[in-house]
Amino acid sequence: MNDRTHTPRQPGAASNEPLGRFFQLGPDLMCIVTQAGTFKAVNDAWLDILGYRPDELVGRSLLDYLHPDDHDATVALVRRMRDGERVRLFRNRYRSRAGEYRWCEWNAVMSANGEIFAAARDITDQEVVRDELEASVAHNRMLLREVQHRVKNNLSIVASMLAMDMSRLRDPDALRALGDARERVKTIADLYTLLHRKPSNDTIDLREYLSELVARVYRSMSSPADHVALQESFDPVGVDFDTAVCVGLITNELVTNAFKHAFPGSGGGTVRVEVARVADGRVRLSVSDNGVGLPDHTGPDNALSTGFQLVAALADQIGASVDVEHADGTRISVEFSG
Missing domain, CATH: 1.10.287 (Helix Hairpins)
Structure with a gap:
């Protein structure tokens, strides 16, 4: 246990007795630093936390005990304090008597005469x-x-x-x-x-993921003789992994289905894939084509194909709605939280 009964009184620690007592009672490191950067007064917490008696520190530079890696940042901070900056929660490391470094978190202010009043907590x-x-x-x-x-x-x-x-x-x-x-x-x-x-x-960037996915499907499903163009429009959207799995599988099904069935006569056309942010933080994935279209009654509730049934199941898994439009080809939209 550190003996605090023989600590000499420090010059300038406090000019009146009540303030001096308050200075010494603080459990955190407290100090007054001169314009020259030397300790003018420190409290007894320096002995408890770092092992130095106050009389050992008074007159020494505050930089003498700093970790070398913290030297430049601390000097720069003192310069900014001279310009009026008040320090809050600045962190650096001080060497203890035992040779180990302790992390200190400082609050400090510079007085009108250029002295620094500072307090630090051992963190x-x-x-x-x-x-x-x-x-x-x-x-x-x-x-x-x-x-x-x-x-x-x-x-x-x-x-x-x-x-x-x-x-x-x-x-x-x-x-x-x-x-x-x-x-x-x-x-x-x-x-x-x-x-x-x-x-x-x-998070998964849907723009990056779906762009690569759609390009792969296009390469595997299309040929120059088909005259089918692919258009993409992706807003920047980030989703969690589970949502990305479902959205990726849904996109794969819808784009594959469009290339397989929208243009049976090889007369050409366009498949468009879009991801857009809509109201209330929702995201809409849309896959559309200007091909022959689906039967008017086709929808998520009466899907006959395995692919459409899979889309409906995946949409349900992420709480998404599915909407099918039949004008000028087919447009299938899946809206989910993003």
């Missing part, structure tokens, strides 16, 4: 906890990226196995079913590829 324990948490988060992120990479590779293997099975089939219906399944697997694999490129996994 070393909080900094240690924060460093441990940051290290843990970094480790978990590394593990997550490794898992994502392995999932992506496994999905690619599944897609390759489906392609091998397709090469041995002759039945058109079986080929079509396996082809659709393979495209759905690749849609999810694309999302994991995007995740692996990102430094953070907080």
Whole structure:
């Protein structure tokens, strides 16, 4: 236990006795610094926290005990204080008598005569906890990226196995079913590829994800002889991973369906994919074409195809509404929270 009974009285610590007592009673580091940057007075908390007696510090430069990495920032702060800036929650490290550095969080003000009145709280324990948490988060992120990479590779293997099975089939219906399944697997694999490129996994940029997805579908479904153009318009929208999976699969189904069925006579046309922010923080995904259109009664509640049933199920999973318009071709809109 530190003995505080023999601490000498410091010159200039306080000119009146009540203020001096208050100065010494503070549990945090308190000090007065001269214009020359030397300690004029410090309280007994310096002994408790850093191990220095007040008489050891008076007359010494406040920079003598600083961590080297904090020197420039502290000097710059003192200069700004001379211009009238008041310090709040400034952090630096001071060396203790034992040789370790303690984190201090300062509030300070400069008086009219150029002296600095400052108080600091020892926040070393909080900094240690924060460093441990940051290290843990970094480790978990590394593990997550490794898992994502392995999932992506496994999905690619599944897609390759489906392609091998397709090469041995002759039945058109079986080929079509396996082809659709393979495209759905690749849609999810694309999302994991995007995740692996990102430094953070907080949100998925739909513009980047869907642009790559739609381009892949276009390459696989279209040929120059079809004369079908693809148009895109994507507002910047970020969503969580689960929503991105559903929106990606919905987009894959709708765009694939448009290329397959909207232009049966190969007379050409246009498929347009849009993502736009609408009212109340909602996001609208729209896939439209100017092809032959769907039967008037077709909608999410009476879908006959597996693809449309999947769209309805995925939309329900993210609380989205589905709207089908039949004028001048087909326009299917899926609106969800973004």
